[in-house]
Amino acid sequence: GQQLNQSPQSMFIQEGEDVSMNCTSSSIFNTWLWYKQDPGEGPVLLIALYKAGELTSNGRLTAQFGITRKDSFLNISASIPSDVGIYFCAKMEYGNKLVFGAGTILRVKS
Amino acid sequence: DAGITQSPRHKVTETGTPVTLRCHQTENHRYMYWYRQDPGHGLRLIHYSYGVKDTDKGEVSDGYSVSRSKTEDFLLTLESATSSQTSVYFCAISAGPPNTEAFFGQGTRLTVV
Numbered sequence: 001g002q003q004l005n006q007s008p009q010s011m012f013i014q015e016g017e018d019v020s021m022n023c024t025s026s027s028i029f030n031t032w033l034w035y036k037q038d039p040g041e042g043p044v045l046l047i048a049l050y051k052a053g054e055l056t057s058n059g060r061l062t063a064q065f066g067i068t069r070k071d072s073f074l075n076i077s078a079s080i081p082s083d084v085g086i087y088f089c090a091k092m093e094y095g096n097k098l099v100f101g102a103g104t105i106l107r108v109k110s
Numbered sequence: 111d112a113g114i115t116q117s118p119r120h121k122v123t124e125t126g127t128p129v130t131l132r133c134h135q136t137e138n139h140r141y142m143y144w145y146r147q148d149p150g151h152g153l154r155l156i157h158y159s160y161g162v163k164d165t166d167k168g169e170v171s172d173g174y175s176v177s178r179s180k181t182e183d184f185l186l187t188l189e190s191a192t193s194s195q196t197s198v199y200f201c202a203i204s205a206g207p208p209n210t211e212a213f214f215g216q217g218t219r220l221t222v223v
Contacts, residue, residue, distance in 0.1 A: 009150075031210050033210060040216075040217075041217075042215055042217055043200075043214050044214070045212070048210055050210075088153065092210050095160060095166065096158075096160060096206050096207065097155065097166070098155070098158075098202070098204070099155060099169075100145075100154075101152055102151055103153075
C-alpha cells in the first residue's frame with residue numbers, strides 16, 4: 001500500500017480561494033517532491049524540498065518540509081480554473097526509487 | 111518537454127495474452143521507471159532501472175517483467191494479461207543524484223478484456 005498519506009483526497013473550491021493539502025509519512029526522509037497532473041497528461045514537478053523546515057515558493061504555490069522530516073504541505077493561493085488536476089506528493093527512497101502518495105484531486109468552480 | 115515516448119498510447123488486449131509496452135528516451139538519463147495509475151491509488155511503482163541491465167522491483171511487480179538492454183529503452187511486459195492489469199501506465203526518467211526531478215511520458219491506456 002501507499003507509504004505516503006495525502007489529504008484531503010479531493011477538494012472542490014471556489015475560484016479565488018486558497019487551497020491547502022498535506023502529506024505525511026511514518027518514516028523520515030530527505031526529499032519531498034510535489035507534482036501536478038493535468039487531465040490526460042503525465043505528472044510534472046512543481047516544487048522540490050531538501051531540508052527540514054525549508055519553505056519554497058513557485059508563483060502562487062508554497063510548500064514546506066516539516067521539521068520532523070515526516071510531513072509536508074502545499075498551499076495554492078488565489079486558485080484559478082487551470083489549477084484543476086491531481087496533486088501528488090512523492091519521496092525519493094534509497095536507490096533513487098521515486099514513491100508517490102495517492103494524490104489530491106482539485107476541482108475549481110468559476 | 112523531456113524526450114520520452116511511450117508506445118503504444120492505447121491498447122486493448124485479451125486476457126491471457128502477453129503484452130509489451132515500450133518507453134523510449136532521448137535524454138540519456140540513467141534512471142527509468144514504470145508506474146501504473148488507478149483511481150484511489152495514485153501512481154504505484156512497478157519496476158525501475160538504474161542502468162543498462164540493472165532493474166529492481168517496485169511495490170506492485172507481480173505479473174510484470176522489465177528489460178533494459180539499451181540506455182534509451184525500457185520495456186514492460188505483462189506475461190499473461192489479466193483484467194486487474196487494466197490501467198494507465200506511465201514511464202518516467204531521471205538523471206539521478208543530485209537531481210531528483212523525474213520526467214513523465216504521456217501514458218499508455220491498457221484495457222484487458
